[in-house]
Amino acid sequence: MSEIKEVIINNDRLATDEYLVNMGPQHPSTHGVLRLLVKLEGEKVLNVQPHSGYIHSGIEKMCEAISYPQIIHLTDRMDYLSAHMNNEAVALCVEKALQVEVPDRVKYIRTIMDELSRLASHQLWWCVFGMDLGALTTFFYGLRDRELILDIFEETCGARMTVSYNTPGGLMADIHPNFQKRVKDYLKYFKTKLPEYDKLLSGNVILKERTEGIGYLTKEDAIEYGVTGPSGRASGFSCDVRKHVPYSAYPFVKFNEILDHRCDTYARYEVRIKEMYESISIIEQLIDNIPAGDYAVKMKGVLKLPEGEFYQRVESARGEFGVFIVSDGKKNPYRLKFRSPGFSNLFALNKMATGHKIADLVAIMSTLDLIIPDIDR
């Protein structure tokens, strides 16, 4: 009898021990090479320390040695799901510095491509989110629809993900003659499929149990940590760059900034689903009205930016993406900084996950929608 009692006491002592576990860098839920050093008490998360840099590629250093049109091709490789927005940020920044006004046709096409990228990105996020929580079907649904957008990209840009479609002064090439028809066909198709996403996952009891009230991030914290994009907007932080500092064709369209004040994982889920509806509506407003004209303005062979500092903000699928160019008048930048949304979003993870179970950590990380090359650059 006394022996058994001894064992129970030991068990108690074991249960209260804190221990450190490395999650990653090859963990499936980190969606790439990210390591989280998690301090646990049983299954309860006490602290999360993200360790990044496994795929740091020194893009900012590389940019100092190459010309502005070349830089655009590097930006694809950061946040590969928002490749078009990243391209556009650099193109807009260079155009702003050189005081070039692009034709309306370019603005319209850029915005349509932005929103198609956002759709594709949110679709991929949705299918991976389901998979992180153990729902495999979402993966097939999401990828099925995303492939069709990538087909449209391929036809017009020649690439499926690393599009590099923008260039300072406009676009690399005009849209494919089929482009408008295909986009309209796609929207018609996807509008019947998007309610299925809701049917499959949004109202699911297991999903709600796993997400509601989990990973709370207050509006104040979202601002303090600079958490932008759908993750920030789910905390009620009005941070949509498309709305507040409009660029390209966003001033010409009507759309809502999706805000949610529930601040939890489910809110972040729902904001993205609603954003897909908004993206569809933006594309529908533009697709039939693409003005005729040139797809690019004639630029000099070698672009030299005037001396000074130029900043351009755009809304990528993950949040606010910024390009900051310090120019000394040469053909390559003196210093170029990318403000990547993922970097700021990642470090709010500790705030959100502390006190929850380790399985919730996976769900929280999934709703932050991290892309690791975007963080490591």
Add this chain to the structure above:
Amino acid sequence: MTNEELKAYLTERFPEAEIKTGPQYVEMTVVNSSLLETANQLKTEKETSFDYLFCLTGVDYPQNMGIIYHLESLEHRHTMVLKVKTADRVNPAVDTVSSVWVTAKYHEREVYDLLGVRFNNHTDLRRVFLDDDWGHPLRKDYVDEVRIVER
């Protein structure tokens, strides 16, 4: 506030600072010793209330290191640039503003990693991306041994 109003207000409020209008934003340069106080005032005072730090950049200038803060006020929706320059280029150090904007804590770690700028009173100044024995690659005198950048 518009850029002109903001410039007029800042000129009156911070007479010691150097203020000019850049291509886009009002730029204010302060000395290192008054950085933390200025940052605090910019954030807490009602007229400016710059509560959102959206970008923090380190730049290696020929004589010194510059830290550039891009600030936005969510209430007034105005934007400005705050700048500080270190006294020394080889062993640069500035005060941390992570007590004012939490996100600065992580962006400062990145600047420390890539440029070697030390942030005084930073609670957790570790490198973000690179190994401890690596140099500071964004410095202009960094030797690119494997020639990945300059071919």
